[in-house]
Amino acid sequence: MTTNPTNSGSESPTELQPNPPADLEAPKSAVGSPSPASKSNDPTFIYVICQNGAEAATKLELMSASLNLNLAFSRPGFITFKVDSRNQLTERFSLPSTLARTYGWSLGKSVGDEATELVEQIAQHPKLAAAKHIHIWQRDPVLPGRNGFEPGVSELAAAIGELFGSTKVVKKNGQWINRVAKPGDLVFDIVMVEPNEWWYGYHFADTIAQRWPGGVPMMDTTIETCSRAYFKLKEALLWSGITIKPGDICAEVGSAPGGASQLLLEMGAQVIGIDPAEMEPEILEHENFTFIRRRSSEVKKRDLRDVKWLIVDVNAAPKFTLDAVTELVQHPSIDVKGIILTIKLLERKLIGEIPKLMAQVKALGFQVVKSRQLAFNRNEFCLVGVKDKFVLRSGKKTKKIGKPGPESKPKSEPESEAKPEWIVESTPESGLEPKPESETKSDS
Ligand SMILES: C[S@@+](CC[C@H](N)C(=O)[O-])C[C@H]1O[C@@H](n2cnc3c(N)ncnc32)[C@H](O)[C@@H]1O
Numbered sequence: 233m234t235t236n237p238t239n240s241g242s243e244s245p246t247e248l249q250p251n252p253p254a255d256l257e258a259p260k261s262a263v264g265s266p267s268p269a270s271k272s273n274d275p276t277f278i279y280v281i282c283q284n285g286a287e288a289a290t291k292l293e294l295m296s297a298s299l300n301l302n303l304a305f306s307r308p309g310f311i312t313f314k315v316d317s318r319n320q321l322t323e324r325f326s327l328p329s330t331l332a333r334t335y336g337w338s339l340g341k342s343v344g345d346e347a348t349e350l351v352e353q354i355a356q357h358p359k360l361a362a363a364k365h366i367h368i369w370q371r372d373p374v375l376p377g378r379n380g381f382e383p384g385v386s387e388l389a390a391a392i393g394e395l396f397g398s399t400k401v402v403k404k405n406g407q408w409i410n411r412v413a414k415p416g417d418l419v420f421d422i423v424m425v426e427p428n429e430w431w432y433g434y435h436f437a438d439t440i441a442q443r444w445p446g447g448v449p450m451m452d453t454t455i456e457t458c459s460r461a462y463f464k465l466k467e468a469l470l471w472s473g474i475t476i477k478p479g480d481i482c483a484e485v486g487s488a489p490g491g492a493s494q495l496l497l498e499m500g501a502q503v504i505g506i507d508p509a510e511m512e513p514e515i516l517e518h519e520n521f522t523f524i525r526r527r528s529s530e531v532k533k534r535d536l537r538d539v540k541w542l543i544v545d546v547n548a549a550p551k552f553t554l555d556a557v558t559e560l561v562q563h564p565s566i567d568v569k570g571i572i573l574t575i576k577l578l579e580r581k582l583i584g585e586i587p588k589l590m591a592q593v594k595a596l597g598f599q600v601v602k603s604r605q606l607a608f609n610r611n612e613f614c615l616v617g618v619k620d621k622f623v624l625r626s627g628k629k630t631k632k633i634g635k636p637g638p639e640s641k642p643k644s645e646p647e648s649e650a651k652p653e654w655i656v657e658s659t660p661e662s663g664l665e666p667k668p669e670s671e672t673k674s675d676s
Pocket of ligand 1: 458459460461462485486487488489490491492493506507508509526527528529545546547548
């Protein structure tokens with residue numbers, strides 16, 4: 233059965249009152265045609281994907297942004313909002329959100345116990361025929377990292393993707409299934425909210441994360457790593473456009489046990505780890521790794537004088553992280569090009585402080601400041617700052633650092649997919665390129 237989205241959600245929208253913070257940017261709405269809502273009187277809905285358990289915080293963040301959104305439906309990791317005709321969202325809208333992993337216009341849902349029937353029903357939708365890509369994924373069942381779960385296209389979603397691939401429509405139109413979209417491509421999305429309840433909609437791949445199925449970079453999460461921080465940092469680099477080159481000196485505050493250092497060493501960087509706790513022996517013994525077994529406040533600043541990239545991942549309150557960063561980057565002997573911070577969301581109310589934290593980082597001299605709750609983050613988000621937006625333009629070299637994740641393989645590679653997506657260095661693309669303005673922004 234196919235239905236339109238309804239107000240059958242489990243949570244009341246009235247529990248969250250809009251309270252717009254003055255410094256949260258209005259949505260970027262200049263690109264594209266007017267929103268579907270402004271073209272007719274029909275109710276129009278958007279869907280938003282977030283981390284499992286982050287729904288209330290995501291709603292709070294979005295409803296604070298004066299977008300005329302009303303909560304319609306909510307499940308862990310999946311939310312829909314009704315958008316009224318006064319909304320400012322264009323068809324290619326962008327949400328001013330740190331927590332929204334990806335989003336798009338919702339077209340409804342199909343419910344049924346037979347996968348083949350659901351596939352046939354959804355495949356009839358005219359928007360699917362018009363799309364270049366089909367992305368299909370399951371909402372996160374639990375917090376990433378719990379019980380071995382990691383976000384991405386599950387085996388079930390990959391199998392359903394193959395069913396879509398065998399439909400007449402897809403055979404005729406040749407859509408790519410669960411592949412990374414090219415910048416600007418129209419993507420038809422199917423979110424398996426429950427095994428028998430699939431919601432569908434569409435979006436345009438206007439940012440790097442919108443090019444990934446479900447907003448999750450495709451990477452092999454079965455490889456052996458010292459910690460999950462390996463995947464976190466890999467996603468942070470892909471999303472932010474920061475390119476670490478061989479020989480770059482990177483310092484990581486909170487480096488133990490060593491997942492992030494492992495990635496940096498694989499990329500050919502020189503790594504200085506700072507942590508009072510123990511590193512994994514394989515990291516400690518690496519010729520390009522130097523360990524300062526101390527707290528950040530006890531580090532001699534001259535030991536960090538050639539550091540280009542500062543990574544901070546300490547299990548402490550945001551204020552502690554910001555104070556530690558401030559102390560380091562304001563020291564006259566230190567001149568980093570960029571910082572990659574993990575900010576712990578110890579309480580939900582910290583969501584309201586994200587714009588303030590970003591402004592603080594900007595005041596330290598970072599021209600571009602971006603935030604995002606990465607798919608591989610847990611109760612935390614990533615905040616990056618670079619002093620010169622042009623460092624975000626990556627070189628032409630590509631470097632493989634792992635294997636591709638599960639996906640439905642097309643019969644032949646489309647031109648844009650000549651380079652695999654598990655690269656860290658890539659040619660500039662819409663989501664990686666610095667925006668023209670040098671404003672502090674929240675960018676999903
Ligand atoms: C989440 S773990 C970091 C994981 C690490 N980035 C990795 O790649 O495996 C947090 C680390 O922060 C360290 N830490 C806490 N306070 C610190 C401080 N003041 N200075 C340096 N490290 C600190 C802890 O000892 C802990 O190892």
